[in-house]
Amino acid sequence: xxxxYFEFFCPVKILAGTSALEHVPFELRRLxxxxxxxxxxxxxxxxxxxxxxxxxxxxxxxxxGAVFEDVxxxxxxxxxxxxxxxxxxxxxxxxxxxxxxxxxxxxKGANILVSEGGESLEPYAGAGALTRPLKPFFVVPTTSGTxxxxxxxxxxxxxxxxxKLPFTSPFLLPNAAVLDPRMTVTLPPFLTAATAxxxxxxxxxxxxxxxxxxxxxxxxxxxxxxxxxxLPIVMASPGDLAARFELAxxxxxxxxxxxxxxxGLVHALGHAIGALCHVHHGACMGLLLPYxxxxxxxxxxxxxxxxxxxxxxxxxxxxxxxxxxxARPGAAIASIRALRDxxxxxxxxxxxxxxxxxxxxxxxxxxARMALDEGALAYNPVAIGYADALAVLERAWA
Numbered sequence: 001x002x003x004x005y006f007e008f009f010c011p012v013k014i015l016a017g018t019s020a021l022e023h024v025p026f027e028l029r030r031l032x033x034x035x036x037x038x039x040x041x042x043x044x045x046x047x048x049x050x051x052x053x054x055x056x057x058x059x060x061x062x063x064x065g066a067v068f069e070d071v072x073x074x075x076x077x078x079x080x081x082x083x084x085x086x087x088x089x090x091x092x093x094x095x096x097x098x099x100x101x102x103x104x105x106x107x108k109g110a111n112i113l114v115s116e117g118g119e120s121l122e123p124y125a126g127a128g129a130l131t132r133p134l135k136p137f138f139v140v141p142t143t144s145g146t147x148x149x150x151x152x153x154x155x156x157x158x159x160x161x162x163x164k165l166p167f168t169s170p171f172l173l174p175n176a177a178v179l180d181p182r183m184t185v186t187l188p189p190f191l192t193a194a195t196a197x198x199x200x201x202x203x204x205x206x207x208x209x210x211x212x213x214x215x216x217x218x219x220x221x222x223x224x225x226x227x228x229x230x231l232p233i234v235m236a237s238p239g240d241l242a243a244r245f246e247l248a249x250x251x252x253x254x255x256x257x258x259x260x261x262x263x264g265l266v267h268a269l270g271h272a273i274g275a276l277c278h279v280h281h282g283a284c285m286g287l288l289l290p291y292x293x294x295x296x297x298x299x300x301x302x303x304x305x306x307x308x309x310x311x312x313x314x315x316x317x318x319x320x321x322x323x324x325x326x327a328r329p330g331a332a333i334a335s336i337r338a339l340r341d342x343x344x345x346x347x348x349x350x351x352x353x354x355x356x357x358x359x360x361x362x363x364x365x366x367x368a369r370m371a372l373d374e375g376a377l378a379y380n381p382v383a384i385g386y387a388d389a390l391a392v393l394e395r396a397w398a
Contacts (some may be wrong), residue, residue: 010256011182012150013176016249018241020180021053024096024138025060027176031136033094035065037087039107040098042069044142044332047186053098053140066090076157077121077165087114095135095176098183100195101281102148104139108172111137121156121165129168141305143187144247144358145282147202147255149177162307163274179252181244189347191249192234196285197340197349199251200227201266204289204336206257207262208296208306209379219257223315226250228339235346264380265371266292269389270372277358279350287350291396292339297329299382304329311335317333318321354398364393 037139097107308328
C-alpha cells in the first residue's frame with residue numbers, strides 16, 4: 001500500500017490555540033488586506049461566535065468591509081454569486097470564512113469569482129481550471145470534522161442544472177486556517193459527535209486507502225488518537241476548551257491526511273446517501289465506517305494489517321500489546337463500534353441506516369449504483385462492484 005514514490009502538499013498556515021483569533025488582523029495585514037469580507041451563516045451569528053473575532057479585529061484597528069450571512073446549509077451557485085457581488089460592491093480585498101463546510105465552500109467559490117472575474121463558476125469546475133493564486137482567504141471553522149480549512153476542493157450545487165459542481169485546485173487552499181476552541185464550544189452534542197466521526201473517518205480512510213504514504217500516515221494516526229481520546233471528554237464536558245481544541249486539531253490533521261491520500265468506499269456511499277436521502281454527512285460516515293472496514297479487511301490482507309495498526313491510537317498501547325496481531329483488525333473495528341454505540345446513547349447518533357429514519361430499504365440498490373460513479377472508489381483498497389456496494393449497504397441497514 002505504501003508506494004515507492006509519493007507527493008505530499010499542504011501550504012496552509014495554521015493559527016492554533018485559545019488566542020488564535022487575536023492573530024488574524026496581523027496575518028491579514030501581512031497579506032495586504034485592510035477591508036476583509038466576513039462570510040458566515042445566521043446560526044453562527046445567533047450562537048455569538050462572531051463576537052470574539054469582531055473584538056479581535058477591533059483591537060487590531062481593523063473591521064470587516066462587508067458581512068455576508070446568507071449561507072444556507074447547502075450552498076449553491078446563486079449564493080456564491082450574491083456573495084461575490086457584495087464583495088465587489090464594498091471594495092473588499094480578502095475573505096474570512098467563519099462556519100462549517102457550506103460556508104467554507106461558498107467562500108471558496110466566491111473567491112474564484114472575485115479573483116477571476118465573471119458571474120459563473122462553471123468554467124472553473126473540475127481540476128486544473130485555476131492557474132493563479134486567488135485573493136487572500138482565511139478560514140475559521142466552527143465545527144471539528146470536515147477539514148475543509150486545509151483541503152483543495154469544494155462542491156457547490158448548480159440548481160439550474162440540477163448538478164453539483166466539483167472544484168479542485170491548490171489555489172483553493174486558504175492562506176491560513178484559524179483553530180480556536182472558542183469557535184466550537186457551543187456546538188450541540190449531536191453535531192459535535194457527527195463532525196468528530198467525520199474527522200475519524202477521514203483519518204481512517206486516509207490510513208487504509210490506496211494512496212496512503214508515510215507522511216499522510218503520521219497525520220492520520222495522530223488524528224485518530226485525538227478523536228478517540230478527546231471526543232468522550234467533550235461529550236461529557238462540552239465546555240472543556242482543551243478537549244475541544246484537540247478535536248479541532250484532529251479535524252485539521254485528518255483533512256491534511258486525506259487531501260494527500262484520498263478516501264474510499266465510506267465516502268462513496270456517504271455521498272450517495274447524502275444526495276438522495278439528505279442524511280447528515282458526518283452521521284453517514286460514522287454509521288458506515290465499521291461496515292466498510294469489515295468489507296475491506298476481508299478482501300485485502302494489507303488493508304487488514306493497516307486496520308489492525310489503528311488499534312494502537314484507538315485503544316492505547318496496553319490494549320494493543322495484549323491483542324494478538326491477527327485479532328487486532330477485529331478489535332480496532334470493535335473499538336469504533338463501541339464509540340459509535342456510546343454516541344448513540346448520548347445524542348442519538350445513528351448506528352444503522354434504518355435508525356436515520358431517512359433511508360428506505362428499497363433505496364439501497366439505487367444508492368449502490370450511485371456510489372459506483374464516485375471517484376473515491378479508485379482509491380479504495382478493494383475493488384468495488386455493484387454487488388459489493390449493495391452488500392455493505394444491506395449490512396449497514398439494521
